Amino acid sequence: MESKSSILVTCLIFATAFQLLLPLSEASLKVGFYKKTCPRAESIVKSTVRSFVRKNSGLGAGLIRMFFHDCFVRGCDASVLLDPSPANPDPEKNSIPNNPSLRGYEVIDAAKAALEKECPGVVSCADIIALAARDASFLLGKISYKIPTGRRDGKVSINAEALQFLPAPFFNLSQLEASYAIKGISLADQPSD
Numbered sequence: 549m550e551s552k553s554s555i556l557v558t559c560l561i562f563a564t565a566f567q568l569l570l571p572l573s574e575a576s577l578k579v580g581f582y583k584k585t586c587p588r589a590e591s592i593v594k595s596t597v598r599s600f601v602r603k604n605s606g607l608g609a610g611l612i613r614m615f616f617h618d619c620f621v622r623g624c625d626a627s628v629l630l631d632p633s634p635a636n637p638d639p640e641k642n643s644i645p646n647n648p649s650l651r652g653y654e655v656i657d658a659a660k661a662a663l664e665k666e667c668p669g670v671v672s673c674a675d676i677i678a679l680a681a682r683d684a685s686f687l688l689g690k691i692s693y694k695i696p697t698g699r700r701d702g703k704v705s706i707n708a709e710a711l712q713f714l715p716a717p718f719f720n721l722s723q724l725e726a727s728y729a730i731k732g733i734s735l736a737d738q739p740s741d
C-alpha cells in the first residue's frame with residue numbers, strides 16, 4: 549500500500565514538473581527518447597513485464613488493454629492510473645470499463661519502482677504503460693515494434709470521460725468505427741514501423 553501511494557506521488561510530481569516544460573517538450577516523442585537520460589529504461593520495463601507475464605500470461609493481455617484504455621481518454625498520459633484525490637475525486641480508474649476489470653497495475657508499479665532506483669524522476673508512467681503493452685505484445689504474440697517515447701503524465705482523470713470514449717463490449721461495427729474515428733483511427737489504418 550505504502551509503495552503504491554509513493555509511486556502515485558512520483559507520478560504526480562512528474563506531472564507537475566512536466567507541466568512547466570510543456571511548451572518545450574510538446575511533439576517531442578521519438579524512438580529511444582531515454583537513450584541518454586536512462587539508457588536501460590526500455591530493458592528494465594521489458595524484464596519487469598517478462599517476469600510477471602511468465603507467471604500469468606493473462607496479465608499481458610491486461611497491459612495491452614490498459615494502454616488502450618489510457619490512450620482513449622485524454623491521450624496516452626497515464627490518467628488511467630490516478631487514484632481518487634481532491635483534484636480527481638472520481639477518476640477513470642473508478643469507471644465501469646476499468647473497475648474492476650482493468651489489470652496489470654502491479655506490473656506498472658514494479659517497473660516504476662525499478663526505474664526510480666535506476667534513474668529517479670526521468671521515465672514517465674505514460675511511457676511505462678506504452679512500453680509494457682509493446683513488450684506484452686511480443687511475449688504473447690511475437691508482435692514486435694519500435695515505439696516512440698517521451699510522453700508526459702497527465703494530472704486530470706475523470707470517470708465520465710472513460711464511459712464517453714471507451715467503446716462498450718456490445719458495440720456493433722458502426723459504433724466501433726465511430727468511436728475509433730473520434731481518435732483519428734479508421735478501418736483502413738494499418739500498424740506501421
Ligand SMILES: *[C@@H]1O[C@H](CO)[C@@H](O)[C@H](O)[C@H]1NC(C)=O
Pocket residue numbers: 720721722723
Ligand atoms: C448499431 O447500433 C446503433 C445503435 O444502437 C444503431 O443505430 C445502428 O443501426 C446499428 N448498426 C448496425 C449496422 O446494426
